[in-house]
Amino acid sequence: MSEKEILESMKAKFTEIFGGEGTAYFAPGRVNMIGEHTDYNGGHVFPCALTLGTYAIVKKRDDAVIRMASMNIDDAKITEMSVDNYEEKTEGHWTNYTRGVIWALKEKGCKVSSGFDVLYYGNIPAGSGLSSSASLEVLTALYLKDIFGFDAVSQLDLAYLGQKAESDFVGMKCGIMDQFASAMGKENAAMFLETDTMKFDYLPLVLDGAKIVITNSMVKHELASSEYNTRRAECEAAVKELNKKHDITTLGQLSVEEFDADCELISDETKRRRAKHAVYENDRTIRAVEALKANDITTFGKLMNESHTSLRDDYEVSCPEIDDLVAWAWEIDGVYGSRITGGGFGGCTVSIIADDAISKYQETAKARYMEKYSKEPEFYVVTPGEGAHKIG
Numbered sequence: 001m002s003e004k005e006i007l008e009s010m011k012a013k014f015t016e017i018f019g020g021e022g023t024a025y026f027a028p029g030r031v032n033m034i035g036e037h038t039d040y041n042g043g044h045v046f047p048c049a050l051t052l053g054t055y056a057i058v059k060k061r062d063d064a065v066i067r068m069a070s071m072n073i074d075d076a077k078i079t080e081m082s083v084d085n086y087e088e089k090t091e092g093h094w095t096n097y098t099r100g101v102i103w104a105l106k107e108k109g110c111k112v113s114s115g116f117d118v119l120y121y122g123n124i125p126a127g128s129g130l131s132s133s134a135s136l137e138v139l140t141a142l143y144l145k146d147i148f149g150f151d152a153v154s155q156l157d158l159a160y161l162g163q164k165a166e167s168d169f170v171g172m173k174c175g176i177m178d179q180f181a182s183a184m185g186k187e188n189a190a191m192f193l194e195t196d197t198m199k200f201d202y203l204p205l206v207l208d209g210a211k212i213v214i215t216n217s218m219v220k221h222e223l224a225s226s227e228y229n230t231r232r233a234e235c236e237a238a239v240k241e242l243n244k245k246h247d248i249t250t251l252g253q254l255s256v257e258e259f260d261a262d263c264e265l266i267s268d269e270t271k272r273r274r275a276k277h278a279v280y281e282n283d284r285t286i287r288a289v290e291a292l293k294a295n296d297i298t299t300f301g302k303l304m305n306e307s308h309t310s311l312r313d314d315y316e317v318s319c320p321e322i323d324d325l326v327a328w329a330w331e332i333d334g335v336y337g338s339r340i341t342g343g344g345f346g347g348c349t350v351s352i353i354a355d356d357a358i359s360k361y362q363e364t365a366k367a368r369y370m371e372k373y374s375k376e377p378e379f380y381v382v383t384p385g386e387g388a389h390k391i392g
């Protein structure tokens with residue numbers, strides 16, 4: 001469906017279930033090109049926003065009633081709450097993300113003072129690792145800022161609010177990358193962000209003779225949240241042991257050379273591998289961006305491949321389906337690089353593929369995947385899109 005068709009069907013649904021008309025907003029999902037599991041380690045990331053994402057139609061009310069519905073869930077069944085009891089979570093319910101944003105705003109001193117009606121629709125497949133939840137959070141922060149006139153909330157604050165909602169309200173202790181990409185994305189550009197200082201640069205990401213191809217393994221990353229928090233704790237424990245010699249607060253502050261010289265300070269072998277990934281991946285991300293600036297897609301692609309190997313073997317956040325998709329991609333001429341993207345445990349791969357090799361890649365991956373796993377992967381050939389914005 002085109003954006004126009006999406007908005008038309010949402011407007012009709014909004015009138016049907018809530019009555020009247022509202023204002024439309026959009027926030028994108030993201031794909032991370034390289035720099036995985038580095039954001040909560042104070043390292044670098046290199047994501048771009050997608051043109052896929054989540055839409056909302058919203059209308060403020062005069063009373064204290066909040067009504068939320070999503071066209072993706074239970075045929076837009078309405079969940080009702082009030083400005084006084086929105087903090088009551090239901091385990092696993094999608095509104096926890098949106099409730100979390102109202103809470104994060106309150107914590108920032110921006111109290112939602114009256115009710116509203118909102119209808120959502122998202123075209124990112126849920127559980128695919130393309131940040132459908134971050135887009136939902138950033139979108140909610142955006143429209144609440146707009147309808148309640150929270151002028152002190154900046155575009156970057158939308159990212160912090162979304163992260164706070166996910167981390168402290170929903171309970172997935174995520175880094176800033178996904179919400180940052182959703183809020184700050186730019187058409188045809190990727191963002192090189194240093195999460196320690198929040199300094200960032202936009203880099204053009206339109207590749208000469210090649211495209212970004214996302215492959216959805218259709219394995220939902222359900223384990224992601226608990227395993228994610230474990231990885232994060234393992235990295236923090238490794239920092240503590242490295243503190244015997246290095247005055248650091250995050251693994252991103254350590255060079256590859258320093259890590260190699262002193263990794264034995266980390267007593268546990270598993271934690272050592274986790275830390276190795278974080279330090280090396282940060283270094284790879286910096287080198288990959290240098291390569292891209294020099295128009296060297298071949299080196300960029302090789303670093304993507306190394307990133308995958310490290311995520312598979314040292315960080316252990318991949319799964320057999322994804323490892324196969326990546327290994328099969330590596331065999332095809334014209335594939336510059338291919339790796340798992342996002343939090344892991346399923347979801348998608350991201351590949352850079354020469355224009356004339358894309359159909360061969362898709363046909364091969366589809367046939368082999370169908371034969372081995374009896375399910376069909378989905379492919380999205382993407383270009384970077386705009387960050388969260390009001391449509392009107």
Ligand code: GLA
Binds near residue numbers: 032
């Ligand atoms: C998830 C988190 C991000 C980031 C990635 C891994 O998407 O939300 O903050 O840590 O995993 O790179």
